[in-house]
Amino acid sequence: MEQMQFKVSSALKDLVGKDLIINDNIAIFELVKNSYDAYATKVEITFCNDKIIIADNGKGMSFNDLKEKWLFLGYSAKKDGTEDNQQDKQKSYRDNIKRHYAGAKGIGRFSCDRLGRLLTLTTKSESSRITETIIVDWTEFEIDQKKEFAQINVKHSSIEDKILSFPENKDTGTILEITHLNDEKNPWNRKRLLDLKRSLEKLINPLSETNDFTIEIICEHEKKEDDNIKRNNGYDRDIVNGVLKNSISKILKLKTTQIDVKLESNFIWTTLSDRGVDIYKIKEHNIEFNKLRDVDINLYFLNRSAKNNFTRLMGIEPVNYGSIFLFRNGFRIMPFGNTGDDSWGLDYRAQQGRNRRLGTRDLFGRVDVVTDNINELKEVSSRDGGLIETQTSKQLFTLFNIAHRRLERYVSGVLWGEAFLRKEYFANEVEALQQRKELLDIDKDEENPNYILSSSIGSKIDFIQLIKTLAKDKNIEILYYNTDLANILASDDLIHTIKPQFIKDLEKIAEETNDSNLLFSIDEAKRRIEELQKEKEKAEKKAFEEEQKRIKAEDLAQKAEMAKQEAEKQRELERERKLAALLQAKEAELKRREEEVLRKEAEQKKREESEKRIKAELAKEQAESRLQKKSEQLKIITSLSSQDLEAVTNLHHQTNVVADNINAMITQFSRRLVKNEPVAYNKVIDFLKNISLENSKIISFSRFGIRNIFDDFTTKKEYDIIEFLKNYINKITKQFSGSRININFSSSANMAFKTSFAPIDISIIVDNMVSNAKKAQANLLEITIEASKDILQMHFISNQPFNKDIGNINDIFERGFSTTKSTGMGLYHIKNIVDENKWKIIANRKEKEAEFIIIIENENRL
Secondary structure, three states, X not given: OXXXXXXXXXXXXXXXXXXXXOOHHHHHHHHHHHHHHOOOOEEEEEEEXXXXXXXXXXXXXXXXXXXXXXXXXXXXXXXXXXXXXXXXXXXXXXXXXXXXXXXXXXXXXXXXXXXXXXEEEEEEOXXXXXXXXXXXXXXXHHOOOOOEHHHOOOEEEEEEOOOOXXXXXXXXXXXXXXXXXXXXXXXXXXXXXXXXXXXXXXXXXXXXXXOOOEEEEEOHHHHHHHHHHHHOOOOHHHOOOEEOOOOHHHHHOOOOEEEEEEXXXXXXXXXXXXXXXXXXXXXXXXXXXXXXXXXXXXXEEOOHHHHHHHHHHHOOOHXXXXXXXXXXXXXXXXXXXXXXXXXXXXXXXXXXXXXXOOOOOOEEEEEEEOOOOHHHHOEOOOOOOOEOOOHHHHHHHHHHHHHHHHHHHHHHHHHOOOHHHHOOOOOOHHHHHHHHHHHHHHHOOOOOOXXXXXXXXXXXXXXXXXXXXXXHOOOEEEEEEOHHHHOOOOOOOHHHHOOHHHHHHHHHHHHHOOOHHHHHHHHHHHHHHHHHHHHHHHHHHHHXXXXXXXXXXXXXXXXXXXXXXXXXXXXXXXXXXXXXXXXHHHHHHHHHHHHHHHHHHHHHHHHHHHHHHHHHHHHHHHHHHHHHHHHHHHHHHHOOOHHHHHHHHHHHHHHHHHHHHHHHHHHHHHHHHHOXXXXXXXXXXXXXXXXXXXXXXXXXXXXXXXXXXXXXXXXOEEEEHHHHHHHHHHHHHHHHOOOOOEEEEEEOOOOOOEEEEOHHHHHHHHHHHHHHHHHXXXXXXXXEEEEOOOEEEEEEEEOOOOOOOOOOHHHHHOOOOOOOOOOOOHHHHHHHHHHHOOOXXXXXXOOOOEEEEEEEEHHHOO
């Protein structure tokens, strides 16, 4: 069978470089961790224009190291244990330093790809006089992904006895110069530099007791602003340049409630202290954490006073600084402790419980694990996803949870009094609530635990329950507990305040811890309680006898009072009886008077109704007389039919149309006079004739009486309707010449079409068609006649289409319908004339025109 091998694409560079390292801060973290693992004591990070320089004074690399280790993708000498073989031969190099590795994946060096395009690496080791330099252009790996990774060349040069300045003037070290930065969208401004500084401050354990590794940031163009902040006594965290430092452990040591857990191989030591006072110390055998060998857990509960001190001294609130950080071999594991991160699961748990629990907003601290087997506590490759789940990581979380719950048990129970009511520490609920309120009001802002040590009996009782629980565990040895906090025997009101069960609990603790002094104090307390109990019973007996005497005397007095009240009751009943009889007599007299009044009112009402009836009859006669007269007066009016009234309305509208025509002609002629245009004599004569024609129409309307006007104007005669239209339209066309509307008349008929019609009907139709076209803003109206032997069609076409808002086109013939501000009578009149003559009218919608067709059929001809 043929053997085959994998090939590695040059595109792998992105997968382990800028695609894996998700941001620039983590990239710099990885490079600093490499310096730490190279036994550097100092790293200098310098920011220049388009350049980042990361220089350390570690052991450096030889040519062979570069070739066989640095340029070997995925290889980690730390992982296979060969990293310090050379150092074993040079004991003088680190005789006094024992340092565990921070990284071991063999890909951290590709963080350079995240920061910039070009890397220049310069390094020198103790074993060589030669300074080695390699230059990597990361973009060359991106040109052709089909090209194998090993085929991409890296430039190399060597210089013998080259003088280089490594940090602290050391002779060995490594300098990474990264240029052509990938910061176009997010440049390294002051805000980013401060963010990097604050992150790096947390990279190395800020609570560590050792200080053998320092980091310094150097940025020349930010020094002026740094000096301004220093002159104004600003916070160190707001200064870019300088060695990173963190003094948070000094701030918290005497100001917090804290638990410290130390696991060393076979034993676990735990100390809980409260604002500088030891509360208890215990020792346990390491039974369930066989994967852990060296772990430190320091958790600090921050009450309001501690949070205020933190903010005042650090210039930032604790919640924005971080919470509980995880360190492996002294270097931080992301994202544990980040603001908003809940990798420890504390906030989720706090949201689920009914009682208050400690979440990340209440706590600060660190978990520090030292191990030579990094694979058991390995980060995910993206560097910000926490730990890969292993048996070791599971045990670490379990140990952390034990420490957290013990601190939470003390804070919620002793300091907050959560169990005062739930566990019935006190005789009644009111006293429990009062004791808890007093505890919370006094202790939450205190910088010392004096109140709970001396005055809070509820806290003392809860502390006894806490110690009793620890004492029951056979794997726990109680090395110390605070006897002042456990001293419930000093209570001024021992018999009323302390339940016997709590004395028994304290006695069990004394026996478990072999505390003879406490046992003696308990015996003394029992004797005192017994004496107090006897005195109490004697006092209660005497009080009972006195109470019985009081009850007997009160009983006799009560009976006498009852007899007195009964006699008074009888007297009151007699008074009420007499009063009731008197009231009854008065009510009878009142009823008689009311009946007399009602009778007189009835008689008066009868007289008034009679007078009212007489007046009504008289008014009716008068009304009937007036009605008869009005009826006679209205006979003339009612002789007109509704059809006559409709005709009057139509003539009134037609008068308005004629008047509008006169007004238009006068306006047109006036404009010519205003413009001083020459007007020929015949034009003046035509104008006067046109005015006279229109005016004669109005005069003719007014000459007729209301009765005979309809007979004259509805009398039909036989005319040639085509000839009439031609003459009439010719006259009105002259009237509108020069105006904004042109009227064109044409006829395809070459014969006469005689029919019976009233000329006034045709003139009304034409006038209203012209009037409607003008109101619709048309500037052209075409009137076309088509005729045959049996039928005639009059077409009225304007170059302005119907309004689009009209739904049913036939609505335009309804009375009062209008899309302008006119009366809506014109088309209504036309429709009435057409219907009366038994003609037809059709309205046609067109895209750019409005058309009306009036059809006169043969049956209307004589």
